[in-house]
Amino acid sequence: MAQELCAICHERPAVARVSLVQNGQRRELALCELHYRQLMRQQRMRSPLESLFGGGSPFDEIFSGFGEQSPVTPVRAREPEAVDIAEYFSKQTTEYLQRAAQVAAEFGKREVDTEHLLYALADADVVQAVLKQFGLSPADLKQYIEANAVRGASKGEASEDMTISPRVKSALQHAFALSRELGHSYVGPEHLLLGLAAVPDSFAGTLLKKYGLTEQALRQKAVKVVGKGAEDGRVDGPSKTPQLDKFSRDLTRLAREGKLDPVIGRSKEVETTIEVLARRKKNNPVLIGEPGVGKTAIVEGLAQRMVQGEVPEVLRDKRLVELNINAMVAGAKYRGEFEERLKQVMDELQAAQSEIILFIDEVHTIVGAGQGGGEGGLDVANVLKPAMARGEMNLIGATTLNEYQKYIEKDAALERRFQPVFIPEPTVEQTISILRGLRDKLEGHHKVTIRDEAFVAAAELSDRYIGNRFLPDKAIDLIDQAAARVRIASTSRPAEIQELEAELAQLKREQDYAASRKWYDEAKVFEKRIQERKEHLEQITERWQQTQGSKTEEVRVEDIAEIISRLTGIPVTELTAEEREKLLQMEERLLQRVIGQQEAITAVSDAVRLARAGLRQGSRPIATFLFLGPTGVGKTELAKALAEVVFGDEDAMIRIDMSEYMERHAVSRLIGAPPGYVGYDEGGQLTERVRRRPYSVILLDEIEKAHADVNNILLQVFDDGRLTDGKGRVVDFTNTIIIATSNLGSELIMKNAQAGEFAQPPEKLKRELMTTLRGHFRPEFLNRLDEVIVFESLSKAQIEDIVRLQLERVKRAAHAQDIYLHIDDSLVGHLAEEAYQPEFGARELKRQIRQQLETRLATAMLKGEVKEGETVTFFYDAKDGVGYRKGAAPKPAARKKSGAGETPKGRATAARKPAAKKGAAAKGKADKPKAK
Numbered sequence: 045m046a047q048e049l050c051a052i053c054h055e056r057p058a059v060a061r062v063s064l065v066q067n068g069q070r071r072e073l074a075l076c077e078l079h080y081r082q083l084m085r086q087q088r089m090r091s092p093l094e095s096l097f098g099g100g101s102p103f104d105e106i107f108s109g110f111g112e113q114s115p116v117t118p119v120r121a122r123e124p125e126a127v128d129i130a131e132y133f134s135k136q137t138t139e140y141l142q143r144a145a146q147v148a149a150e151f152g153k154r155e156v157d158t159e160h161l162l163y164a165l166a167d168a169d170v171v172q173a174v175l176k177q178f179g180l181s182p183a184d185l186k187q188y189i190e191a192n193a194v195r196g197a198s199k200g201e202a203s204e205d206m207t208i209s210p211r212v213k214s215a216l217q218h219a220f221a222l223s224r225e226l227g228h229s230y231v232g233p234e235h236l237l238l239g240l241a242a243v244p245d246s247f248a249g250t251l252l253k254k255y256g257l258t259e260q261a262l263r264q265k266a267v268k269v270v271g272k273g274a275e276d277g278r279v280d281g282p283s284k285t286p287q288l289d290k291f292s293r294d295l296t297r298l299a300r301e302g303k304l305d306p307v308i309g310r311s312k313e314v315e316t317t318i319e320v321l322a323r324r325k326k327n328n329p330v331l332i333g334e335p336g337v338g339k340t341a342i343v344e345g346l347a348q349r350m351v352q353g354e355v356p357e358v359l360r361d362k363r364l365v366e367l368n369i370n371a372m373v374a375g376a377k378y379r380g381e382f383e384e385r386l387k388q389v390m391d392e393l394q395a396a397q398s399e400i401i402l403f404i405d406e407v408h409t410i411v412g413a414g415q416g417g418g419e420g421g422l423d424v425a426n427v428l429k430p431a432m433a434r435g436e437m438n439l440i441g442a443t444t445l446n447e448y449q450k451y452i453e454k455d456a457a458l459e460r461r462f463q464p465v466f467i468p469e470p471t472v473e474q475t476i477s478i479l480r481g482l483r484d485k486l487e488g489h490h491k492v493t494i495r496d497e498a499f500v501a502a503a504e505l506s507d508r509y510i511g512n513r514f515l516p517d518k519a520i521d522l523i524d525q526a527a528a529r530v531r532i533a534s535t536s537r538p539a540e541i542q543e544l545e546a547e548l549a550q551l552k553r554e555q556d557y558a559a560s561r562k563w564y565d566e567a568k569v570f571e572k573r574i575q576e577r578k579e580h581l582e583q584i585t586e587r588w589q590q591t592q593g594s595k596t597e598e599v600r601v602e603d604i605a606e607i608i609s610r611l612t613g614i615p616v617t618e619l620t621a622e623e624r625e626k627l628l629q630m631e632e633r634l635l636q637r638v639i640g641q642q643e644a645i646t647a648v649s650d651a652v653r654l655a656r657a658g659l660r661q662g663s664r665p666i667a668t669f670l671f672l673g674p675t676g677v678g679k680t681e682l683a684k685a686l687a688e689v690v691f692g693d694e695d696a697m698i699r700i701d702m703s704e705y706m707e708r709h710a711v712s713r714l715i716g717a718p719p720g721y722v723g724y725d726e727g728g729q730l731t732e733r734v735r736r737r738p739y740s741v742i743l744l745d746e747i748e749k750a751h752a753d754v755n756n757i758l759l760q761v762f763d764d765g766r767l768t769d770g771k772g773r774v775v776d777f778t779n780t781i782i783i784a785t786s787n788l789g790s791e792l793i794m795k796n797a798q799a800g801e802f803a804q805p806p807e808k809l810k811r812e813l814m815t816t817l818r819g820h821f822r823p824e825f826l827n828r829l830d831e832v833i834v835f836e837s838l839s840k841a842q843i844e845d846i847v848r849l850q851l852e853r854v855k856r857a858a859h860a861q862d863i864y865l866h867i868d869d870s871l872v873g874h875l876a877e878e879a880y881q882p883e884f885g886a887r888e889l890k891r892q893i894r895q896q897l898e899t900r901l902a903t904a905m906l907k908g909e910v911k912e913g914e915t916v917t918f919f920y921d922a923k924d925g926v927g928y929r930k931g932a933a934p935k936p937a938a939r940k941k942s943g944a945g946e947t948p949k950g951r952a953t954a955a956r957k958p959a960a961k962k963g964a965a966a967k968g969k970a971d972k973p974k975a976k
Contacts, residue, residue, distance in 0.1 A: 050076035132220065132231045140164045140233055145206055152196025157209045158240055158248035159193045165240075168233035170266075177265040180255050188251065211246040215239035222263070234266045284396060287388040291371045295347035295364040295403065307345030308481035309474050310338060313467055314345055320463045321401065321438055322358050328432050330407060330441035332448050333467030336517025338478075339442040342467065343403050346440075359401075364440075366403045369413050369424060386427055393437050400438075407441025408451035411458070425458050432461040475503040475516040479523055490527040492534075494599040499523065501604040509608050511776050512735070522611075526603040534597040538588055544581045548574060627653050630689060637685040638678045639849065640842040644671065644833045648682065651830060652690055652781070663765045665777050668828065670747075671785045672813055673835025676888075679785045680745065686781065687741040697741045698733045702750035711753050716770030731769040738776055744784040748820055755825055762828035784829075788820060789813040810834055843889065844876035850893055858901065862912040865901070868919035871926065896926050904928065 056076035143164035219239030320329035376382035410424035555570035651667035716728035765778035
């Protein structure tokens with residue numbers, strides 16, 4: 045077996061394998077001895093004194109070897125990980141290390157030793173608390189060090205040529221190890237003291253041992269003093285509020301530990317809250333605002349100000365504690381148990397002598413909480429009222445306006461004890477500043493880079509398209525989800541690779557099918573295609589693997605737009621070249637489904653292009669049309685085609701049959717029943733569907749049959765693009781296309797179509813139709829329509845085109861059953877002749893196709909006369925009616941003209957049929973008598 049070479053020089057043999065984490069990606073490298081040592085030097089801990097002395101690396105050799113088990117690790121041994129323990133240093137630890145360097149300089153030394161570090165640590169609160177457990181005075185300790193420590197020749201300031209002794213290096217190693225053993229997530233001053241005691245041959249170790257401060261003894265006292273650990277280096281004595289601590293979280297402690305998100309802006313609201321808290325009585329602010337505007341964030345911002353000392357004297361050195369009412373109620377099984385908990389908490393708050401500010405999120409829950417439905421029971425609100433009125437406690441509440449009015453305003457005694465502070469929704473500009481303030485937190489969590497324009501897009505797009513939520517919450521959620529999506533996409537295989545793998549699997553199945561049918565020529569073709577796809581897959585997989593770990597993933601505007609599209613169904617992405625082409629060719633695509641209505645298709649296409657280009661005016665819907673025409677001419681079909689072409693899905697159409705709204709009270713079915721009525725919780729049939737799918741076609745079928753009050757409710761939809769439902773929610777219609785259909789004036793249209801050369805010109809016909817419309821609809825209804833479009837009755841030639849269009853659907857259905865269907869032109873002409881009834885449009889055509897073609901094909905399949913893999917041609921004979929023959933299809937030219945369901949496999953199947961079966965006809969006799 046060949047020996048593995050170094051991954052960097054590719055020359056020397058590898059002696060060690062290391063695992064590194066770079067940009068959130070883990071990489072394994074096999075290294076020679078030289079490059080392994082170089083890597084260890086690069087990965088070692090940076091000096092905590094670097095920030096004091098500026099740039100450069102004056103202590104490059106201080107922490108070499110941290111995290112190593114040995115200088116060289118065999119290749120097959122356990123891989124070591126280089127650990128940067130400086131990341132675990134608390135802020136206080138870094139400050140005392142810098143202070144140790146200053147002490148060394150004052151003692152005239154150019155090297156930081158253990159006595160200098162011990163001298164600096166004697167000022168730490170936690171170290172002083174530990175020393176007092178042994179009866180040792182920190183001042184005596186410092187005095188001893190000053191008297192006995194070795195001094196240098198010249199005194200001065202700490203400079204860049206300062207170094208650190210191996211004994212301090214060893215003490216830091218022990219401090220890190222002991223921190224891990226004690227289960228602490230940081231290295232604090234107490235750990236440095238333990239580390240110094242663990243180096244007995246040093247000045248500090250000897251001194252500590254002299255006073256009985258051995259490593260084991262110090263460890264026991266430190267655990268007793270610190271408990272779970274004080275990351276900031278301070279020591280809190282035994283808690284004065286043990287019961288409150290069970291049901292709350294200390295926001296000031298979290299702020300001190302840096303675990304709260306930064307709060308950007310909101311200075312006015314925070315100042316108002318501080319003013320209320322500083323009052324002598326009734327100093328209980330309640331933050332009132334919509335969900336997601338940042339009420340809780342304002343309280344967290346106040347906690348951060350309190351920690352930083354940026355509050356008035358009256359609020360300094362106080363604790364801000366969030367009380368969880370649900371936690372207090374949970375588990376209280378017996379009567380009086382909850383009251384006992386609450387009484388203990390209140391006693392602790394009063395004993396604290398206003399040193400604690402209480403915060404209750406969703407403060408309306410205190411009304412009725414703990415009452416348990418019993419007669420005469422007290423809830424939390426009634427227990428808190430006396431203390432709040434006397435000013436014995438500070439309480440901050442947060443709730444929404446609706447809940448404040450519903451629960452708190454009803455209790456006048458409770459309401460007067462609160463001082464409302466209204467929190468408005470931030471503007472888009474303020475939201476952008478808030479998002480920028482969260483950049484470090486978001487990038488650190490997701491391990492991605494977020495571009496500034498992504499923050500702008502998140503604020504603007506969420507404000508524009510997510511109407512049922514509030515800033516900044518919806519913008520933060522948007523950027524958070526986009527970052528998560530980018531991170532996931534960077535670690536998963538690209539869609540191109542997955543699609544190629546799926547294509548390979550499909551080709552393999554088709555190859556197996558061809559081989560099972562003994563189609564060996566086609567099997568060879570599949571084999572060649574499979575090999576080509578495999579080679580292509582290997583190439584793109586290799587390229588993707590090479591880019592992994594070598595690039596920084598970015599969150600861009602496109603990612604934000606994609607998330608918006610997923611959440612709302614609204615295509616807000618930039619117009620691609622493909623989409624531009626689709627919009628420009630919209631008429632051609634619509635004409636493939638709707639025959640003979642060029643004017644209607646052009647008008648609809650122009651309206652959609654205008655809106656998609658961003659040039660429509662105001663907040664109206666994309667377009668509002670009224671389609672007039674007789675039945676069966678394509679009004680509903682155009683609406684379906686529009687949903688498929690514009691929105692990519694025929695199901696993106698909301699169809700409302702207006703014949704169901706002939707009564708006045710039917711208005712409530714559209715927008716939802718008012719409060720107190722049956723069906724209030726269900727919502728409206730129109731408003732709820734638009735809320736669920738705001739980007740859709742709304743088809744108001746046969747609108748002339750609806751009650752006049754129903755039409756009136758639609759006026760604001762046509763004009764302002766908005767409608768308020770029964771629950772008071774505003775529903776956005778600005779991303780919808782509204783199409784109302786009507787059969788009014790159908791007689792005029794039919795009479796004009798039958799007039800032949802005496803037919804009226806289109807302009808005069810439309811004027812007569814408008815006169816008919818004014819007799820039924822109110823002027824304000826007609827004026828809000830973008831356009832009234834007249835659908836002409838269908839000619840016989842257009843019916844024949846529709847026949848071919850409908851037959852394509854039948855061919856696709858047959859092809860799904862592995863039957864290859866061809867239609868002779870004789871049958872096309874016969875169906876068009878039978879179906880041409882101007883008063884019914886194309887509706888009669890579907891009945892004729894079902895009776896004369898689909899029914900006969902289904903019967904032949906059930907009888908076994910037509911089997912899978914066979915080719916069938918249906919034709920019409922004037923003598924025998926509709927019939928079919930199995931075997932080879934007509935010659936290619938004719939087949940190309942009318943056969944969409946044919947495939948190469950179908951041709952091969954037909955070619956392999958025995959010659960005796962070719963031309964065999966199974967006559968499906970028509971029901972009509974023979975022509976004479």
